[in-house]
Amino acid sequence: MAHAGVEQYRELEGAGGIGFNKLAHLIxxxxxxxxxxIYVQKFAVGKGNIILLPLLYAFVLGAICNPSVNPLAARWVRPTVGNSLSQVILIAVLPLGAKLATLLGPQIKAIIAAGPVLVFHEIGNVATSLVAMPVAVLLFRMGREAVGATFSIDREPNIAVISERYGLRSLEGMGTLSVYAIGTMFGTIFFSLLVPLVFSWDVFSNKALGIACGVGSGSMMAACAATLTAILPAHKDELFALAAASNLLTSATGVIFGMYVALPFANGLYKVLSKLRQPRQAEAAKIHESDIEVVKTEEPKLGVAGFVSNMLMAGAIIVLxxxxxxKKELVMVAPGVALMLGICLSGYFLNRYLPFKISTLIWISIAGVLASLPGLPGADLRNQWFSQVDALSCATLVLAYAGLAxxxxxVTIFKRDGWRLMIVAMLVFGGTFxxxxxxxxxxxxxLGTH
Known part of the structure; x- marks a missing residue:
């Protein structure tokens, strides 16, 4: 419903526009x-550690190979590689969604116990504005773009809220799109570095940090949870399950929370702060027509053949x-990956052919939970296969595509908006978490369930 506001400002890539990009897959x-x-690298810094994960290297290497980021790469990579991969990323993230869903079944008791927390933790996201907006308005003297930039983490559901209320060509829309672009470029790296730092403070419980990883972005959640589980490997399944459940609920409720809680709060805070120090009108931000093009589709729009071929390639790379x-053996990993691909394909076909439309990722989440619920026929064997699949390895593929895409x-938005919005975006992400x-x-x- 709310996404209609986004759709009117962007053109979805049709099934015939994108097929199987051999060069992109080879890269x-x-x-x-x-x-x-290179794998996981840890460096001690004071009381904490800096943990570098394969998904970070994959994103950086993808960006280096991307001619939009690195002009030298244009000698051997087409400049349109990012556009051609926008749909492939949506497909590549589905196996990660399936893997995370299969963690929910075995951890269903822990999730039920944390149910009220999972539902209401998003209230803490008003800290996004509390942390970021004073800097945006008082220090950087931003105008109304500060509302769009700081009311949320600014992923697709949040963009829909701003689009419906103000339009993406407004100053609020400019702020939202800027943080969206910065999040796409640096969000995963930021959360991978933030988590070890916050963990070293020894302030929050492990479960609270796991739930906080569900920020409403698949890639950022994956980077956040993967880093946390690298610190706490003994609690890996529980923390990943809490992060996945939290992320799913955040994505589902993001529009409602943004429209009726976060945005009114941000508007009220802006009114107070703008009276303390007026923004410099001479430097008011301007929305550019091309900015709207950064908003990507949320559903794969490829035909069946394109979807299946790219999904099979994603599965092959995950096994690799x-x-x-x-260093897992092929025979140990292949059955679990094959089952995950089956879950992804079932979700795709349900979304494609049923008369009522539910997100493919939602269908995949439902199928993954049902496939992994203890007590169902064959559940023990399926969960044994699922356990051999590492969520971190699934995320590495996604971030490689993200860097290339x-x-x-x-890149233009980032260069134009500069370091001020970079700082504001980092405060937004940190405040959310x-x-x-x-x-x-x-x-x-x-609740007494600590």
Missing amino acids: TIGIVIIAEL SHVMGP LTKQE LGSALVSDLLFAL
């Missing part, structure tokens, strides 16, 4: 091999990641 295979060979990184428009963790811990304490 991605090379990137994944290099990233997995396991063999190169965690950065578009010229996203910390506010959610704080509210989660408070709710755990009130």
Whole structure:
């Protein structure tokens, strides 16, 4: 419903526009091999650690190979590679969604116990504005673009809210699109570095940090949860399951929360702050027509053949990641990956052919939970196969594509808006995570389920 506001400002790529990009897949295979060979690296810094994951290397290497980011890459990579991969990313993220869904079944008791926290943790996201807007308005003297930039983490559901209320050509729309572009470029890296720092403070519980990873972005959640589980490997399944459940609920409720809680709060805060220090009108931001092009579709628009071929390639690269990184045997990984691909295909066909439309990722989440619920016929064997699939290896593929898929428009927005919006965006991401963790811990304490 709310996404209609976004759709009127962008053209969805049709099924005939994109097929199977052989060069992009070959580059991605090379990137994944290099990233997995480097694998996880830890560096002690004071009381904490900096943890570098394969998904970070994959994103950086993808950006280096992207002519929109690195002009030298244009000698051997087409400048339109980012546009051609916008749909492939949506397909590549589905196996990760399936893997995370299969963690929910075995952890269903822990998820039910944390149910109220999972539902209400998003209240903490008002800290997004509390942390970021004073800097945007008082220090950088931003105008109404500060509302769009700081009311949320600014992913697709949040863009829909701003689009419906103000239009993407407004100043509020400019702020939202800027943070969206910066999040696409640097969000995963930021969360991978933030989590070890926050963990070293020893302020929040492990479960609260896991829930806080569900920020409403698949790639950012994956980077956040993967980093957290690298610190706490003994709690990997529970923390990934909490992050996945939190992310799913955040994505589902993002429009409602943004429209009726976060945006009114941001508007009220802006009114107060703008009276303390007026923005410099001479430097008011301007929305550019090309900015709207950074908003990507949320559903794969390829035909059946294009979807299946790209999905099979994603599965093959995921298997390769396991063999190169965690050094798992092919026969151990292949059954679980095959089951995950089956879950993805079932979700795609349900979305495509049923008369009522539910997100493909929602269908995949439902199928993944049902396939992994203990007590159902064959559940023990399926869960044994699923357990051999590493969520981190699934995420590496997604970030490799993400680096390659950065578009010229996203790079242009980043260059134009400069370091001020970069700082504001980082405060937005940090406020979202910390506010959610704080509210989660408070709710755990009130419920006595810490």
